[in-house]
Amino acid sequence: MPAISRAEVARVAALARIALDEAELDRLAGQLDSIVEAVRTVGQVAADDVPATSHPIALVNVFRPDQVHPSLSVEEALQSAPAREADQFKVPRILGEEP
C-alpha cells in the first residue's frame, strides 16, 4: 500500500489550490509517495517527553513602540495588482455555481 495514494494527492492539491491534470497527478503521486515513505520514520525518533521546537532561537515578547510609521501608498500597494478598480484590488467573483 502506498504511503500516500493518488486520490489523497488530488484531495490535498485541491486544498492547496493547485489545479493538476491527470498526467501531473500520476507523476506527483509517485514522487510524493517515495518522499513520504522516506520521511515516515521521523515519527519514531523522538520520545513522547521531547518538547517540540518551532523556532531555532526563541524570542519572547518582541514589542515595538506603538507609533505610526509610513507605509505603502495606495498607488504602491496596487502597482502590481493583476486587476484593479479605482483604489481597490479587483477580484473574481467569490461564489461558485449552486449545486
Place this chain on the structure above:
Amino acid sequence: MSDLTRLSAAAMAELLAKGESSSVELTQAHLDRIEAVDGAVHAFLRTLPEVALAEARAADQARAAGEDLPALAGVPIAVKDVLATKGLATTCGSRILENWIPAYDATVVRKLRQARLPILGKTNMDEFAMGSSTEHSAYGPTHNPWDLERIPGGSGGGSAAAVGAFEAPLALGSDTGGSIRQPAAVTGTVGVKPTYGAVSRYGLVAMASSLDQVGPVARNVLDTAMLHAVIAGHDPKDMTSLNEPVPAVVEAARLGLAGDVKGLRVGIVRELGGEGFGQGVLGRFAEALRLLEDLGATTLEVSCPSFSSALGAYYLIMPSEASSNLARFDSIRYGLRVRPENGPATAESVMAATRAAGFGPEVKRRIILGTYALSAGYYDAYYGSAQKVRTLIQRDFENAWQDVDVLVSPTSPTTAFKLGEKLDDPLAMYLADVATIPVNLAGVPGISVPCGLAEDGLPVGFQIVAPARADAFLYQVGGALEAALVERWGGPLLERAPALPEGGRR
C-alpha cells in the same frame, strides 16, 4: 581594464580608497565581464547597467566630496532574485512573479544602498529557493563555471556562479537548508549562513520562515566577512531579528588569515562523512583537517546521533512552512492571474489555475507535501514529530559545544553533478544538503570554504559550524584554513578554473 574583476573585494575597496580606481570603472568592468561570459554561465536573470552605473557615480561623488564612507563603498555586488528591490523586478525564479515590481527594498538591499554598493543585477535561483541545482528556475539553469555541463548548486547557484566567474566580487544569497553553502562548495567559492536572526529577513521572499537566513557570498573569507558586517544587525521590521551587537567578523577573519587558531577545538561530525560521501570529497576534507592541526588546532571526533534524522525532519518542516508562506500567491494582490479553461472563473478556480500555470514542479511538490503534513489527522505524526527531532538536533549541538568550539564536515557529499542528472529524482537531489540542513534546523551559523579539487577536477567545500551568535569563529577558522591552503596551492583555487567562452548569447 578587465583585470579589475580578478581582484578581491577588499583590494577593490583599497584601490577606491587610494583614488586609484573609481566605482564607475569597477562597475563597468564587471558589466563588461557579465556581457562577455554570462551567455555561457547564466548567473544573472537581469542586469541593471543604468542603475548600477548611477549608484557607482553617486559613490564616486560622495568620495570626491570627502564623505566618510563604509569600507566596501563603490564595490559592486550581485543580489539573489529572492530579495525585494524597490522598482526593480524580483521574480524568485518563478513565472508567478514574472512581472512583480516590489514597492520596497529588503532591509539588506537598503543596507547595500546605504553603504553605496552598486547592484549589478539579480541572480538566478531555483524557484522560490527550492532546489540544490538552480535547475528549478523557470528561466533556465545556471551553469557551473568549472564545467558548464554541471550544476552550480542551489538554490543560490546564480550568486555562487557570479562570483566564481568573476562577474561580481560579492553577492547576497539566502540559505534555508544549504542554499548558500552548497553552491559555494561546488563552485569553489565562499558562503556563510549567519546565525538565525543575525541578518534581517524583511523583504526576503519567504520559503520556510524558521529556517531562512540571508547571508554573504564571495571568493574569499575576508570579503565574505566584510559583506557580513554590512548586512548584519537588528531590524525592527523583522520580529525574529536578534537585538544584539554584530560580532567582530572582519577582525576574526584577519586573525584567522594570520594563522591564529592555536588551542581551538575542532569537532569532526562522525555522522557526516560515511556512506554517500565521495572519496575525493573525503580526501580533501581530511587533508584540510591536517592543515588545521598543523596550525595548532586540536581535532576530535564528535557524535551527533540525531543528524541522521535531520533530512527527514527538514523535508516535513520546510514544506509545511513553505505551503503556508506560498499561500500568498493567490492571484489577487500581485503576480500572475490565469483564468481556468473550463468552468466558472471564481476566486478559488482562478487561484488554482494561476498556481497550476505559475508554479514549477518542485514548488508544487513541496506545497502539496507541506499541505499534506499539516492536514487534519497527520499533523502530530509529521509536523509535530519533526519539531521534536529538531529539539534532538539542537541538543546534539549543545552537547558538542561542551567539548569543541566548532564542528566541521564536508559541505556537500559530492562535487557538482551533471545538469539533468537528478532532476527526475527529488530524493536524490535532497541528499545534496544532508550536511548543511542540521545547521538550519538548529539556527547556528555555518560557512563553506573551498578545500581543493577532487579527482574529477571539481571543487570540494569544507563546512565549519559554530554555536549560535559565534559567527566570528567561522571567519577565524575559515580564514586560517584558507591562508594555509592558498599558500600550499600557490594561489587561490579559482585561478585553476578553466577560461570561460566569451561572446555567447545572453
